[in-house]
Amino acid sequence: MSKEVGETPPEIVEEKKTHSLLVDLFIRLVKEKPLGTVGGIIVLVLFFTGIFAEFIAPYDYKEINLMDTLQAPSAQHILGTDNMGRDLLSRIIYGARISMVVGLAGAGLSVGIGTLIGGISGFFSGKYDMVLQRFVDAFMCFPPLFFLLTVMAILGPGLLQVILVLGIQGGIGQSRVIRSAVIGIKENMYFEAAKAIGASPIKILLRHVLPNIMAPIIIVFSTSVGSMIIMEATLSFLGFGIPPPVPTWGGMLSGSARTYMFIAPWMAIWPGLALSIAVYGVNMLGDAVRDLLDPRLRGGLGRYGMTKKKKAQIEKLTRGE
Amino acid sequence: MSVYIVKRLLLAIPTLLIVAIIVFFSIRLIPGDVIDLMLAEQYAGATPYDRPRLEHELGLDMPIYIQFGRWLGFLSTPDEGYDGILQGNLGKSLWTERLVTTELANRFPVSLELGFLALIIGQIIALPIGIYSAVRQDTIGDYAGRSFAVFCIAVPGFWLATMVLVFPSIWWGWSPQMRYIPFLEDPVGNLGQFFIPAIIMGMMLSGTTMRMTRTMMLEMLRQDYIRTSWAKGLKESTVVLKHALRNAFIPVVTIIGMQLPIMIGGSVIMENIFCLPGVGNYLMQVITKRDYIPLSGLNLVMATLVLLVNLFIDLTYAYLDPRVHYR
Numbered sequence: 001m002s003k004e005v006g007e008t009p010p011e012i013v014e015e016k017k018t019h020s021l022l023v024d025l026f027i028r029l030v031k032e033k034p035l036g037t038v039g040g041i042i043v044l045v046l047f048f049t050g051i052f053a054e055f056i057a058p059y060d061y062k063e064i065n066l067m068d069t070l071q072a073p074s075a076q077h078i079l080g081t082d083n084m085g086r087d088l089l090s091r092i093i094y095g096a097r098i099s100m101v102v103g104l105a106g107a108g109l110s111v112g113i114g115t116l117i118g119g120i121s122g123f124f125s126g127k128y129d130m131v132l133q134r135f136v137d138a139f140m141c142f143p144p145l146f147f148l149l150t151v152m153a154i155l156g157p158g159l160l161q162v163i164l165v166l167g168i169q170g171g172i173g174q175s176r177v178i179r180s181a182v183i184g185i186k187e188n189m190y191f192e193a194a195k196a197i198g199a200s201p202i203k204i205l206l207r208h209v210l211p212n213i214m215a216p217i218i219i220v221f222s223t224s225v226g227s228m229i230i231m232e233a234t235l236s237f238l239g240f241g242i243p244p245p246v247p248t249w250g251g252m253l254s255g256s257a258r259t260y261m262f263i264a265p266w267m268a269i270w271p272g273l274a275l276s277i278a279v280y281g282v283n284m285l286g287d288a289v290r291d292l293l294d295p296r297l298r299g300g301l302g303r304y305g306m307t308k309k310k311k312a313q314i315e316k317l318t319r320g321e
Numbered sequence: 322m323s324v325y326i327v328k329r330l331l332l333a334i335p336t337l338l339i340v341a342i343i344v345f346f347s348i349r350l351i352p353g354d355v356i357d358l359m360l361a362e363q364y365a366g367a368t369p370y371d372r373p374r375l376e377h378e379l380g381l382d383m384p385i386y387i388q389f390g391r392w393l394g395f396l397s398t399p400d401e402g403y404d405g406i407l408q409g410n411l412g413k414s415l416w417t418e419r420l421v422t423t424e425l426a427n428r429f430p431v432s433l434e435l436g437f438l439a440l441i442i443g444q445i446i447a448l449p450i451g452i453y454s455a456v457r458q459d460t461i462g463d464y465a466g467r468s469f470a471v472f473c474i475a476v477p478g479f480w481l482a483t484m485v486l487v488f489p490s491i492w493w494g495w496s497p498q499m500r501y502i503p504f505l506e507d508p509v510g511n512l513g514q515f516f517i518p519a520i521i522m523g524m525m526l527s528g529t530t531m532r533m534t535r536t537m538m539l540e541m542l543r544q545d546y547i548r549t550s551w552a553k554g555l556k557e558s559t560v561v562l563k564h565a566l567r568n569a570f571i572p573v574v575t576i577i578g579m580q581l582p583i584m585i586g587g588s589v590i591m592e593n594i595f596c597l598p599g600v601g602n603y604l605m606q607v608i609t610k611r612d613y614i615p616l617s618g619l620n621l622v623m624a625t626l627v628l629l630v631n632l633f634i635d636l637t638y639a640y641l642d643p644r645v646h647y648r
Contacts, residue, residue: 035464134332138339141624141631145586146604150620153608154347230477234590237479238605253483261487268487272480280475287471 028292036288042281049093050100057090061247070264080266083256088266091247092274098159098248099229099278106166106228111221113171115213118178123205125183133179139172148231152240159242162235166228174220181216185209215293222286226279233275249275329632340624341406344617345389411618414607421618424603432599434504435522435591436584438515442523443530444577446473451534451573456561458539467535473528478587481521482594499596518591525587526580533576537569544568571641578634582627 029036049056058078065085073080079088121132139147148165155161185191185208194204233250235241242248244255252271261268376382383391390396392412394405404410411421447470454466489495497517504511541547542565550560589601596602600619607615 035468134335135339137332137336137628138343138624141336141340141628142620143582143585143623143627145589146620146623149589149604149608150347150616153611153616226475230475233477234479237477238590238593240608250477250479253480258483261483262490265487265491268480268483272477272483275480276472276476279477280471283471283475 025289025292029288033288033291035284036291039281039284039286039288042277043285046096046100046278046281050097053094053097057087057093059087059090061086061091061094062245063087063090070260070267072264073266079270080264082252082264082267083260088270091252092249092270095247095249095252095271095274096278098242098246099232099275101159102163102166102232103225103229103282105163106170106232107221107225109163109167110170110174110224110228111217113167114174114178114220115210115217116175117172118175119182119205119209119213121175122179122182122186123201123209125186129179136172136175144169144231145234148235149238149240152235157240157243159246162232162241166231170224170228174224177216177220178213181213182209185212188212219286219290219293222289223283224286226282226286229275229282230279249278326636329635333628333632336628337625340628341393341621342389344621344624345392347617347620406621411622412614414612414615421615424615425600425619425622428598428600428603431501431597432585432588432592432601435515435519435588435597435599438519439522439526439584439587440577440580442520443526443580446523447527447530448534448573451531452538452561452566454531454535455538455542456557466531470528470531470535473524473531476524478521478525479590479594481524482518482591485517485521486594497595501596501598514595515597518595518597522584522587522591526584529580529583530573530576534569534573537572538565541565541569571638574641575634575638578630581630585623585627 029040063086065081068077068081068085069083071077071081071085077087077089079092081087082091117132117136121129121136142150147169151165151169152161155165191204191208194208199207232241233248236248236250237254239254241250244251249271253268257267373382387396392405394403394407394410397403409422411425413420414424450466450469454463454470457463486496497514502510502514538561542561544565547560547565550564555564585601588599589604591597592599592601593605600623603615604619606612607619
């Protein structure tokens with residue numbers, strides 16, 4: 001028995017499952033989660049805008065035109081211009097790129113850090129866990145914005161610094177989720193079996209633990225993109241994020257813009273609206289993904305080791321109420 | 322239970338020590354020397370001889386572990402004896418020479434009032450919608466409620482606040498009071514001033530609580546004892562509010578407590594936009610001026626506050642939920 005569990009079958013089965021996990025997820029998203037699908041479309045639009053900003057934007061984001069300052073929305077400038085005569089639509093389109101990059105890179109980095117800390121802490125329990133968790137405790141005591149602002153004051157403003165700080169801040173918090181997932185995995189027979197046949201800790205971590213915590217990892221990633229985007233905007237708004245002239249949605253609402261907003265309210269509307277729609281879409285998608293992957297919402301049984309038939313039965317039972 | 326309390330209190334000590342280490346050594350990472358800054362800003366016409374003198378005055382010529390000990394109040398300083406965190410002294414501002422503790426004592430009530438109002442408004446918004454959303458799962462009402470929750474999370478508070486500043490001013494020439502009114506001077510004016518930032522903060526907080534309420538209610542409504550109470554023929558209001566909500570409410574209480582860090586962050590934004598002289602306003606002030614000693618003191622106080630509140634929540638958890646057993 002233990003040979004069967006420990007050697008070849010898990011590799012094949014797991015690889016097939018991580019693949020089908022994503023495809024299956026997509027199909028179920030479209031079928032079961034209308035709001036999630038709307039979110040997905042918003043995210044796609046955001047990505048498209050961010051990637052092809054040069055081709056979509058009618059003007060350059062830093063093109064100053066002092067003849068056309070504070071123009072109301074018109075055919076020439078669909079969303080109007082700011083106090084330096086820059087086209088707001090173009091700046092918002094370029095701003096999508098910053099939000100996209102910060103959202104993805106920040107969430108990616110934080111998931112990486114979270115998986116590293118959480119994986120080590122959960123896997124090598126005991127003394128390591130005890131010491132590591134006290135550091136995590138200590139970091140989690142700092143209110144996020146206090147931590148971010150203080151570290152940004154140390155590092156100085158910039159895109160890379162923002163991603164780094166957001167990644168570290170988010171990752172330390174997420175390590176808790178990953179840690180408990182890893183501890184859950186350790187209860188399983190195949191984990192014991194892998195240990196019994198003498199697999200090295202690294203092999204067990206990569207082959208047996210990591211594929212099985214993919215669901216929480218995806219959940220953590222998809223739910224943190226939105227907060228990364230909003231945190232970057234907040235930092236830029238407070239003047240500690242990405243410095244001008246780079247157009248960020250948060251930065252466009254701060255600084256000199258605040259004095260001109262009362263004459264040209266469109267300067268205040270569009271960046272915030274773009275930010276809200278983007279975060280709304282990202283969050284809706286993230287929630288749908290979490291609902292689809294979280295076994296807690298499906299009667300307390302894990303996804304793994306369940307046949308499709310059995311799963312359908314359970315779902316029918318839990319929904320039938 | 323008492324064993325658990327002791328264990329938690331013992332675990333809090335190393336955590337607090339690590340917090341203090343992080344706070345203290347982060348000052349050392351700051352580019353540029355505090356001495357250079359002080360010499361340049363405050364001691365015009367300083368000679369090179371002033372540098373060692375000032376370093377000695379501030380105790381910066383000692384080894385770093387002695388400085389850390391003095392900062393904490395474990396070791397004595399030559400002039401003032403034991404005078405550090407343990408003695409309740411967080412140092413003073415490099416610019417204004419004012420004690421950090423005095424500043425905090427003046428500013429804390431402002432942030433507390435804002436946070437308290439926001440918390441109440443947040444729950445008034447969140448709980449009814451969350452419960453309704455769960456009871457009428459997958460209906461239009463549920464979708465509207467959940468959309469509103471995500472709206473509260475998605476719309477950044479600083480944008481809402483900006484809108485509140487910009488549009489009433491354009492349409493009606495109205496703008497919120499920007500000079501702080503102390504409560505004892507004019508209670509009505511004070512509450513009126515706090516009301517708008519508190520509503521915006523409350524909305525920011527309510528999204529998470531709303532969704533947590535919904536999730537927990539859904540989980541509870543699927544329990545066997547709920548099926549039993551339906552089968553007994555109880556009214557819907559009894560089943561939902563008496564049987565399900567009571568158990569669903571416990572994790573929601575935790576979430577409300579866990580929102581404290583978010584609340585502190587929200588107060589940083591709101592206090593700066595609406596010019597309220599609270600702790601968040603102080604943070605921005607010391608960061609902009611690179612005033613490192615208050616910055617570290619402020620971070621230490623906030624982290625300790627969050628730690629203690631979390632500890633308190635964990636300990637009250639057992640009283641709220643008799644099913645929870647601590648080892």
